[in-house]
Amino acid sequence: MNQKLLTLSPVDLVVIGLYFVMVLGIGIYLKRYTKTGEDFFLAGRDMTSWIAGLSFVAANLGSLELMGWAASAYQYGILATHWYWIGAIPAMLFLGIVMMPFYYISRTHSVPGYLKLRFGESARALSAITFGFMTILMSGINMYSMALVMKIVLGWDIHFSIWVSSITVAAYVFLGGLLSAIFNEVLQFFLIWLGAIVVSILGLVEAGGWSGMVRRIHANFPGQDYTHLWAGLGSFTANPMGIHWTGIVLGLGFVISFGYWTTDFLVVQRVLSAKDLRSAKMAPIIGSAFKMAVPFIVILPGLLGLAVLPEHLVGESQAAAMHGAHTYNEVLPMMLARYCGPGLLGLGITALIAGFMSGMAGNVSAFATVWTYDIYRALIRPRASDSHYVAMGRWCTLLGVLVSIATAYVVMQFLSIMDYVQALFSFFIAPLFGTVILGMLWKRATPAAGFWGLLAGTVSSISMFLWVHFDPSALRYIALSPNAQNMAENMYRALWSWIICVVVTVVVSMFTRPKPVAELKGLVYGATDIPSEGSIPLVHRPIFWAGVVFVVFVVLNIIFW
Amino acid sequence: MHGPGFISIWFFIGTLLTIYGVLITATGFYELGTPPANPPVLFSLHAGIWWGFVLLAIGLFYFLKFFPKKP
Numbered sequence: 358m359n360q361k362l363l364t365l366s367p368v369d370l371v372v373i374g375l376y377f378v379m380v381l382g383i384g385i386y387l388k389r390y391t392k393t394g395e396d397f398f399l400a401g402r403d404m405t406s407w408i409a410g411l412s413f414v415a416a417n418l419g420s421l422e423l424m425g426w427a428a429s430a431y432q433y434g435i436l437a438t439h440w441y442w443i444g445a446i447p448a449m450l451f452l453g454i455v456m457m458p459f460y461y462i463s464r465t466h467s468v469p470g471y472l473k474l475r476f477g478e479s480a481r482a483l484s485a486i487t488f489g490f491m492t493i494l495m496s497g498i499n500m501y502s503m504a505l506v507m508k509i510v511l512g513w514d515i516h517f518s519i520w521v522s523s524i525t526v527a528a529y530v531f532l533g534g535l536l537s538a539i540f541n542e543v544l545q546f547f548l549i550w551l552g553a554i555v556v557s558i559l560g561l562v563e564a565g566g567w568s569g570m571v572r573r574i575h576a577n578f579p580g581q582d583y584t585h586l587w588a589g590l591g592s593f594t595a596n597p598m599g600i601h602w603t604g605i606v607l608g609l610g611f612v613i614s615f616g617y618w619t620t621d622f623l624v625v626q627r628v629l630s631a632k633d634l635r636s637a638k639m640a641p642i643i644g645s646a647f648k649m650a651v652p653f654i655v656i657l658p659g660l661l662g663l664a665v666l667p668e669h670l671v672g673e674s675q676a677a678a679m680h681g682a683h684t685y686n687e688v689l690p691m692m693l694a695r696y697c698g699p700g701l702l703g704l705g706i707t708a709l710i711a712g713f714m715s716g717m718a719g720n721v722s723a724f725a726t727v728w729t730y731d732i733y734r735a736l737i738r739p740r741a742s743d744s745h746y747v748a749m750g751r752w753c754t755l756l757g758v759l760v761s762i763a764t765a766y767v768v769m770q771f772l773s774i775m776d777y778v779q780a781l782f783s784f785f786i787a788p789l790f791g792t793v794i795l796g797m798l799w800k801r802a803t804p805a806a807g808f809w810g811l812l813a814g815t816v817s818s819i820s821m822f823l824w825v826h827f828d829p830s831a832l833r834y835i836a837l838s839p840n841a842q843n844m845a846e847n848m849y850r851a852l853w854s855w856i857i858c859v860v861v862t863v864v865v866s867m868f869t870r871p872k873p874v875a876e877l878k879g880l881v882y883g884a885t886d887i888p889s890e891g892s893i894p895l896v897h898r899p900i901f902w903a904g905v906v907f908v909v910f911v912v913l914n915i916i917f918w
Numbered sequence: 919m920h921g922p923g924f925i926s927i928w929f930f931i932g933t934l935l936t937i938y939g940v941l942i943t944a945t946g947f948y949e950l951g952t953p954p955a956n957p958p959v960l961f962s963l964h965a966g967i968w969w970g971f972v973l974l975a976i977g978l979f980y981f982l983k984f985f986p987k988k989p
Contacts, residue, residue, distance in 0.1 A: 368945050372938060379934050386925065408927065540927045547931050551976075555969055559960050695959050698949060700942035700966050704973075 361512035362690045369703030376548065376707045377525055380541050380714070384529025387537045394743045397534030397750050398466055398726045399630050406636035408543055410643030413627040414651075415542035416719030418549055423655055423712050424506060427692075428685035430659025431670055433597045434574075434583025435917060437659070438652045442586075443610040445648050446910045448618035450903045452628070453641035456619050458887045459797045460629060461637045462879045467629075467723075468622040468793065469731040475796040475880050476807030478735065483811055484792075485731035487785045488622060489724055493757060494781065496720040497764020503713040504765070510690040511706070519765055522710065526717045527758040530725070531751050535630060538718040542627075545711035546647075552708025553654040556689070559696040560661035573664035583663060586917045593838045593845075600845045601838070608848025612855045613782060616790035623723040634888060638899040645906050649913065662688040665695075720761070725753040780822055780847055787851035788814025791858035798882045799866075800874060806865035814858025821850045925986045932980025939974025942966050 365373075391397045404412075429437040465471040469488060473481035504518035529537045564570040571584050581597070582589050589596035590605060618624060618641075631637035662670070668683065670691075676682045683691060693705040729750045734741070741749075792811040795802045824831045825846065833839045836849040877884040890898050946966030953961070 368941060372941060375934065375937060379930065383927075383930055390924070540930070543927050544931050544934065547935070551935070551973060555965060559963070559965060562963070563960055696965065698945070698954065698958050698961070698966050700945035701969060704938060704942065 362510045362687060363694050363702065363706070365511065365703060365706065366699035368699045369706065372700065372703030373707050373710065376711065379544065380529055381525060383540050383544070384532040384537045387533030387540065391532075391534045391536055392747070394746050394750070396536065397747045398722075398729070399626075400534070400536040400539050402630055403632050404539060404627075404630045404636070404640075406631060406639035406643055408539060409627055409631045409636060409640035411546045411647065412539040412542040412630075413624055413640055413644040414647050415546040415549070415715045416538075416624055416627055417648075418546070418651070418712050418715060422716070423549070423553060423709060424686060424689045426655045427659040427662070427689040428687075430656040431662045431688045432659075432672075432685045434581075434663070435586055435656065435660065436589075436596060436598050436600075438586060438656050438917070439605050439609060441648060441652045441656070442910060442914060443605065444614045445618060446645050446906065447610065448614040449641045449645035449648065450907060451615065452619045452625075453638045453645075453899055454903050456793075456797060457628060457638045457641065458634060459880060459882075459885065460625065461631070461634050462885060462887070464879075465629070466730045467727050468620055468625055468789075469727055471880075472792065472796070472807065472811075473731070473735070475804075475877075476792070476802075477804040480792065480804070480807040480811055481731055481735065483808065483815075484789055485727050485735070487789075487815065488727055489732065491781050491785050492623065492720050492724045492727075493760050494764055496717055496724075496757070496761035498768050499713065499716060499720075500761055501765035501768045506686075506690075506709070509687065515769075519762060522714060523717070523758050523762055526714050526721060527755050530718055530721050531754045534747075534750065534754075535626065535722050535726070538722040539627060539630060541718060542715045545715040548704070548711040549708045549715075550654060552704040552706075552711075553658070553689075555701060555705070556692045556696055557653055557657045557661070560658060560665060560692060563696075564661060564664045570661060570664040574660065577663060577669075583660065584917075586914060588918060593840050598844060599838075599840050600848075604836075604845050604848045608845075608852045612787045612790065612851045613848060615794075616786040616851070616855070617782065620789045620793045621786055622727060623719045626723050626726060627719075635890070635893075635897075635899065639902065642899055642902045642906060646902075646909075649906065649910060658692045659688055662692055666691060717761070721754055721757045724757045725750045728753045728757070780850075783847050783851035783854060784815060784818045784822070787855045788818065788858040791855045792862065795859060795862050796881065800877055800881050800883055801866050801871050802862055803866045803869040803871045805869040806862045809865045810858045810862030813861040814854045817857045818850055818854035821853060923986070926984040928980045929984040929986060932977050932982070932984060935973050935977030936981050937977070939970050939972075939977050941970075943970030943974060946970050 390401070395401055426437055426440065460471060463471055463474055465474060469481045469485040472484050500519055500523060503522065504515040507513040507518040508515050529541060533540070561567065561570065564573055574583050587602065590600065590602035593599055593601050628637055628640045631640050666688070670683050670685050670688055671679065673684050673686070676684045693702060697705050729746050733749055734746060788811055791814055792807055795810070796807060821835050825835055830839070832846060835853070836846045838845070874884050879885050890900075895901050943966070946964055949966060950964060
């Protein structure tokens with residue numbers, strides 16, 4: 358389809374232009390506050406729980422997240438909400454209450470840095486290299502996807518979109534490091550919400566509220582269930598995703614979700630910037646409350662699209678065969694065009710651009726930290742000055758962006774790479790969660806076991822992927838059903854690789870020598886003095902707010918069962 | 919954070935939202951007098967005006983509350 362979906366007015370262009378001026382201005386202003394490594398890589402460890410918490414969520418809220426999950430909601434209905442609720446909330450609360458004390462008290466700069474303290478250099482090197490590879494690849498893929506979206510929606514040239522948005526992100530992270538990334542993420546968080554929620558409000562008005570929307574969906578798509586979270590998950594064939602509840606609960610809700618939210622340094626780095634342990638514990642809890650609300654700006658527009666759009670959207674392959682048909686991925690821009698006039702449309706597009714930039718800044722700042730501390734300092738130049746590492750971090754930011762741009766151009770030539778994005782998480786994040794969680798909770802886990810468990814989990818995950826790739830009939834073993842879709846396969850593969858990582862770690866630990874308990878202080882449960890919160894009033898305690906969020910999470914799942 | 923004279927992020931947010939609020943409200947009022955040839959769905963609700971006011975209210979709150987003080 359060559360025709361663009363939206364046409365921007367001069368007011369819309371001013372709204373978008375002002376956004377770029379503001380993010381660059383923030384970067385220029387913050388440069389004077391980022392002099393030391395602690396400033397550049399951890400924002401001076403001076404963030405309040407609110408700023409760290411909002412940035413924690415915003416770094417995950419890429420524009421592809423907004424458009425992609427709105428599209429998934431149109432395709433699969435409310436099932437897509439699982440990625441925001443069971444696929445996020447328990448893990449975020451677990452990070453805040455159980456894991457954050459060890460990350461924070463150990464004073465590590467990064468997740469690979471924690472592995473160095475707990476298991477030694479080899480585990481750190483393996484996780485740092487795989488994280489760097491994954492981050493740059495993801496960044497490039499997201500960059501290309503964003504440029505493609507801007508071409509389809511606004512008719513913008515792909516090269517223009519890639520270079521302008523990337524150079525802006527590179528500039529403000531180069532200038533102000535993580536501090537600048539975090540500040541802009543908080544700004545972007547506001548813009549994403551204020552730009553996107555208008556569609557949900559006006560959509561509900563047009564549809565006649567929630568019940569009116571459900572009625573219209575049933576009328577438009579008779580015989581299909583788009584509005585129940587759990588009711589259709591009793592069998593692989595009773596829901597449009599081809600997934601069973603065990604896959605959602607164990608694969609998504611446990612391994613993938615806990616792996617991503619507790620060990621992916623892109624998000625954990627935001628929390629490490631908190632000013633004290635209580636703020637570090639509160640940040641993921643605050644983030645989880647907002648994460649729980651994100652379906653109202655992401656999933657709801659997709660459901661409203663099912664209810665109010667006069668045409669039925671189709672998949673990419675069908676759209677290619679049907680001239681003029683719109684795809685699932687266009688549902689959010691179509692809803693924006695449906696309700697937003699000049700000014701509001703600019704705000705909505707700014708929300709998409711802000712989402713992309715917050716996600717990319719997250720990738721770039723995390724990559725710069727892991728490269729500088731866990732690869733460059735650990736393996737290449739161990740005894741340089743702090744200012745040398747800050748300079749390396751700044752140049753690495755630019756290098757990371759340039760490599761991401763190069764990756765985007767590679768993706769442009771080999772589009773099939775896009776199909777494998779989700780698989781990356783099961784390769785690297787799921788086993789990493791096994792290693793980190795055993796390292797934090799089990800004193801007996803040995804340095805050798807940490808490395809071999811992580812390696813075995815990663816290699817087995819890639820092997821399972823290749824097995825199914827070359828022999829599709831293997832799907833019935835990996836995903837427990839020949840009918841499983843890609844998402845289901847990724848979830849089960851993640852689960853198996855986590856189990857393999859844990860089993861190998863436990864077995865190797867039995868045959869190798871553990872670290873003395875004295876060396877595990879501040880790193881492992883049972884060997885760490887965690888400050889008591891007994892003197893703090895109940896309403897200021899993280900555990901209280903974690904309980905509140907969990908109760909709301911349970912109630913929402915019951916309401917939309 | 920970061921000592922005296924440090925401008926809070928909330929001030930930057932307030933500034934941008936205030937400008938957006940003014941721009942979007944003004945555009946909404948302009949469209950009230952000069953309706954577009956192809957209006958969006960629910961144009962009669964004039965979303966630009968009320969949403970512009972919401973942005974302006976949030977923006978002004980943060981702009982004034984976190985306006986930088988002299989160190």
